Amino acid sequence: MTAPIVSVRDLVVEFPLRRGLFTAVDGVSFDIMPGEILGVVGESGAGKSMTGSAIIGLIEPPGRIAKGEILLNGERIDNLPADQMSKLRGKRIGMVFQDPLTSLNPLYTVGQQLVETIRRHLPLSEAQARQRAIELLGEAGIPSPETRIDSYPHQFSGGMRQRVVIALALSAEPELIIADEPTSALDVSVQAQIIKVLKKLCEDRGAAVMLVTHDMGVIAETATRMIVMNKGKIVETGSVGDIINRPQEEYTIKLIDAIPSIKDETRRHDVPPAATPLVQVKNLSRDFDLSPGFFDRMFKGSRNSIVKAVQDVSFDIRKGSTYGLVGESGSGKSTCARMLVGLIRPTAGQVLLEGEDIWASGSGSQNRRKRVQMIFQDPYASLNPRWRVGDIIAEPMRALKLVSNKREAAERVADLLEKVRLDPISMRKFPHEFSGGQRQRIAIARALSSQPEFIVCDEPTSALDVSVQAQVLDLMRGLQDEFGLTYLLISHNLAVVRQMADDVGVMHNGVLVEQGEVDAIFDEPKVDYTRMLLNAVPDISKLA
C-alpha cells in the first residue's frame, strides 16, 4: 500500500473575534493518495476553503491552527516557520485559485512569470526554463505555446488564463495541488475543458489534488473520492459514486436532493399552449457606443466604436408561464432583461405588454412601472444597506402611490413578508442582519409589493447555495401559482431553467439561436451551440 501524499489529522482552525472564538474548521481528518483527486464540497461557510488555506499555510491572521497536524509525505508542515513554508508553496504544493484575473500579475508576460517560478524551484538555465514553460503551456492546452508565451495575461480569455494558472501551479512538479473553485468564474463550456485538463495532467504526473468546490457536478466529473463538509466538520467521506448515488447522512441527502438536474423532467403546472402572450419582444436590438468621452473627442477627434450586444431578438412570453433565457456570459441576456424592465432603451425593436409598447412615452411607461418588476442576481447589492427592510419593501408602493398612509403600507409589508415566509418583525431590521437567501426573499417581497404581473428574474439564485436555491425557486413557483405571475428567468444554470421554465430561448453573441418548449430543446437540441452547452454541463446525473 502506498503512503498518502498529504494527511490531515484532526485539524482545528480558529478565529478569535470580538464576540468570542469562531471555529472555522473543526476536527477535520483526511488523506490524499498519489494520483488521486479528492473533491471537497460544502455550502458557503462550511470551512472547505479554510482547510485548503491551512494546508498551504495561508490563513489570514488573526486566524490560526489551534489543533491537529498536517503531514506532507510524512513530514509535519503545519508548524514550519514562515520562510520554510513559503519555500514549500509552489515547489511541493501548487495552487489554483478561483479568479484567473487576479492570480496572474498583469505587468509581466506569462512566460516571464512561468520562467521565474520554474527557476526559483528547479536548477535550470533561462533557456531550459523557457523550453519547459512552453511544454507546460502546451500540456495545459494552450494552442501554439511558442508564440503565446510572450503574451500578457490580458491577451488571454478567462479560460485560457486559468490554463496558464494551472501550468504555473504545475511548473515545479508539485506533489500536491490545491484547486479552490478553479472553474466557478468560468462559463460551462470553458469549465468542461478546464476540468479535462486538470484531470489529465494529474493522472499523467501522479500528483494528488484537493479540489474545493460548491458544485457537486464538477466533483462528479473529476474526483475519485469526496468529502462533504458542513459548519467546519466532515459530514461524509467516500467514493464519489457512493456518496452521490447512496448518500448516508441526512445533510448529504438534503444537499443532493436540492441540486437541480438538466435531465429532470418534472413539470410543475400546465400552461395552456394557446394562452395569449403577455409580453411580446419584437426585433429587439441594442448597440453600445464605446466611443471616447466629450473632451477626448474634442481633442483627439471622434472615433466611434460600437458593440452590438443584442441583435434582432424576438420572442413571446405566454401569460402565466415562465420563459427561460440561457446563454454564456456576454451573450446579451442581461441586456435583454434590462430593456424589458425599462432600464436600457432599445436601439431598435419593441417590447409590447399586452400590445402596448412599454417604451412609448406617457401611458406606456406608466403602465410598465405598475406591471413589470425585477429580481436581481446579487441580494447584497439589490437592497439599499441604509434602509430598513420595511421601507425597502414599501418603496414600490410609495413610488406608484398605491398606499395612502403609513399604517396601510406597514400592513401590506407585513403581509408580503409572511408571503415570502419571513417574520413580519423583520421590517424594522436592516438588510445586513439577514443571510443571502433571506435577502433574496426580501427582494422578492419588494418585487411583489406593487402587485406586478410580469417579473424579470436575472440570475435570481446564482449567488446562493444549492439548498437555499431550492427554497427560493420553490417560493417563486408557489407565488407564480398564487398570483398568476409571468416570469422571464435568466440563468446560466441550465438545470434551474429546465426545472422552472415552460419555454426557453438560447442566446449566443447577442443572437437568439434557438427557442421552443423546454423539453424539446433540452432533449433534442437542433442547433450545435445548444448541444455543446448541454453536453458541457457537469451534472451528477451523468455519473453512472
Add this chain to the structure above:
Amino acid sequence: MSAQQPPSAPDVAKPRSLAYRIWDSDVFFSFRRSPVTIVAAIVTAVLVLAALLAPWIAPYNPFDPSSLNLMDGFTPPMSEAMMGNYFILGSDHQGRDVLSTILYGSRVSIFVGLSATLFAMALGISLGLVAGYVGGTADSVIMRIADVQLSFPAILIALLIFGVARGIIPPSRQESMAVYVLIVAIGLSNWAQFARTVRGATMVERQKDYVSAARIMGVHPLFILIRHVLPNVMAPVLVIATIGLALAIIEEATLSFLGVGVPPTQPSLGTLIRIGQQFLFSGEWWILFFPAVTLVLLALAVNLLGDWLRDALNPRLR
C-alpha cells in the same frame, strides 16, 4: 451619542435601539480600542466646549475696552499685574488677558472652519452627485473645473476670492461681512476634494441593483440621489470633512496671519499669532506661544480623529 448606555441583553426578535447600535457598531468598537483617538476626542471636545462657553468661563472680556488697562500690558503668565488683575497665561501689549483672547479667538476660528467646511461639503457633494450620476458632458465639465481648481494652491484661491470680495463690498460693510467672505473663500477653495470623492463613490453606487430597482419603479432621479445614493457615499465624505476641518482652521489662521482674515476687532487664533509674533524676540513669548499651541492642539486632535475615522471606515483595514 449616548455612550454611557449599557449594552442590553441581545434579543433576537427585538430590533435594537439606535443608541445600542451605535455603541455596538464596529466603528465605535474601534474607537474604544484606540487610546490616541480617545485622547484626541477629549482634547477636541474640551477646546470646542471652551470656545462655545467663552463668554461664561473667560476670566475677562478682552473686547470690552472699558475693562482694559494699558498699564496691565506685558504681564508674564501666572502673575499679578500692576492694577491687581491676575493673568494665568499673561497679558498682551494692550493688557488683554491671553487666556480670554484664546477662548474668544478659538470661537472665531472654529466657527469659520466649521462653516467653511460645511459650505465646501454642501457644494462638493451636490456637484459630485450630479457629476457621478448624470455622467457624460455634465461630468466632464464639473470635473474639469475641479481639476483647474485643484491645480492652484488653496490659499491662493482664498486670497483671490478675498480680494475680489473686498473690491465689491462697500467699505462701510466690509468689517461686518469679513467673516462671511472668509467662509466663502475657504469653502470655495476646498470643494473639489469632496466633489471628486463623491463622484467616484456615486459612480460605484449607481451601478448597484438597488438603484436599478428604484429606477424600474419610476422613482424620481432626485429622490434616488438624495435618499438612496447620498447615505451610501457619506462614509468617505465624513473622513475628508474631518481632515478638511483641520485644514480649514489652519487656512483661516494663515489668512488672518497674513492680515486678510477676520478684522482685529474680533481676532481669531491666526490674528493672535500675528500680534504675538511682533513680541517674540523682545522676550514676551507668551503672547505668541499660547495661541500657537492652541491652534496646533486643535488641528492635531481633529486630524487624529480624521485618521481614525478613515481607518475605522475602511473595510480593508478592519
